Amino acid sequence: MASKVYFADLRARSADENKGSKIGKLFERVCANLFSEDDVVAVKVHFGERGNDSFVSPVILRHIVDKVKDSAGKVFLTDTNTLYYGSRHNSVDHLVTAVLNGFDYAVVGAPLIIADGLHGGNERLVEVNQKHFDTVKIAGDIHDSSGMVVVSHFKGHGMSGFGGALKNLAMGCATLHGKLEQHECAKPVITGDCNLCGVCVEDCPVEAITLTEDGVKIEYDECIACMNCMDSCPNEVYDLNWEDDVPAFIERMMEYSLGAIKGKEGKVAYFNFLTNITPDCDCVPWSDYPIVPDIGILASNDPVAIDAASYDLVNQQVGFRGSILEKNFEEGADKFRGVWSEVDSGYQLVYAEEIGLGSRKYHLVRV
Template structure:
């Protein structure tokens, strides 16, 4: 059975057509009274790395928070600390980054709680009983929340093809150890000529790289798959086993998504913002030029359906020639394959549906 996905475009010629009004109307379409006054409701969002500016605008997030507060008085914004060593690896820097990026109480109307604790060790073990994981590690304060509103910036991603609601659940609700469990099947391999420049060695946060006479060596026992080496190497020495490892990585992500919603499936709403559709995750410390025009905002109670609809809407656009797109510029061509040619992003949707997270069949309803 097709799931309902509600869509609002970005055209506006009056006050009741502005983005805030449309967000409120989208909320009313998907909200069925699932929150009560005493519920602790987490608004799961990505606060953006310092230097990134393509994350969901906190001014718009306020409209969602205010709608939740009509039913539940205890609402908090949340995210989890990162596996990589950027500006959100521990809760202190994470909170500072969130505030610098505009997620202040005065703006969003809710406090921030980093759900996995000071150093990412506040976790609950959740049984999922799937192919890759029997149990997963979910951030304690997300697990303890009564319900969630998952607010996602839909964009590209170098290993999963795109990031939307499903990835926001998977990586975004996992502890640091949980993120490592998802990533450890897809560690970098050496597939190029090293000139011994040592840039990657200097940028490895845990000392897993060293220079030998004939090039760089990786200590896979230490490697946390943060991909700093791939991101910083000037000579493209590193690669991934795209055919063998990346599909397993996607499966692991989807199994973590299943753990994130466990026990509160009927008390979660999803919003996807199809704006600033960049080629990269908001975890990078920059925002590249978008690959397609801004499209709109979607809301649903089904994370698979909302990502499927978002994926199709992005692909229906004409691609921007002055972006990171290398091919598939025409309407209805796969824009994410046009950037990340080695990744079949649709596998997220296929596997998520297979394990019961939702349906790829959707009915798009424009408000």
């Protein structure tokens, strides 16, 4: 059965057509009677890495927060700490980064809570009983919330092709140990010749890399799959097993997505913002040129359907020649394959549907 996905474009010629008004109309379609005055609702967002500016604007987010406050007793904005060692690896740095990126109470109208605690130890074990995991590790304050509004910036991602609502649930709602469980099947492999420059050794946060007379060595028991070595190596010594490991990584993510919403059936809504559609996740400390034009805002109660619709809408665009796109510029071509050629972006939709997260079939309704 097809799920409804509501779509608002970005054209506006009056106050009734501005983004706030359109968000209000979308909210009424997917959140009407979803929450009660006794609910404590998590608005799951990505606060952006320091140096990144393509995340969903806190000014825009305020419209969603205000709508939740009108229908629920309490609301908070939340995210979880990162596995990699950037500006959001612990709650103190994470909150400082969030405020610097504009997510202050005066702007968003709600308190900020890092859901997995100071160092990622606030977690709940949730049964999913799937191929890779019997239980998954979900951030405690997300698990304990009454309901959730998942607000995602739809964009590219180097290991999953694109990141939308499903990835926001999977990585965004997992604790540090949960993120490691998802990543541990897809750790970097050594495929090139090392010139012993030592850059990767310096950039490894857990001292899992050493230099020997024969080249570089990875201690896989220590490796946390943060990919710092791949990003920093000037000689392309590192790569991934794209054929076997990356599909397994995508499956693990989808099983975590299932755990993130378990117990909240009928109490979750999703908003995808198809703006600033960059090739990379907002976890990188930069924002590259978009690969397609801005498209609009989508809302649904089905995370698979909203990502499927977002994926299709992006691919219907003509790609920007001045972007990182190497191919697939034409209308209808897979734009994310045009950036991350080794990744089958659509596989996350296939597996998510298979394990019961939602439907790839959707009916797009303009509001």
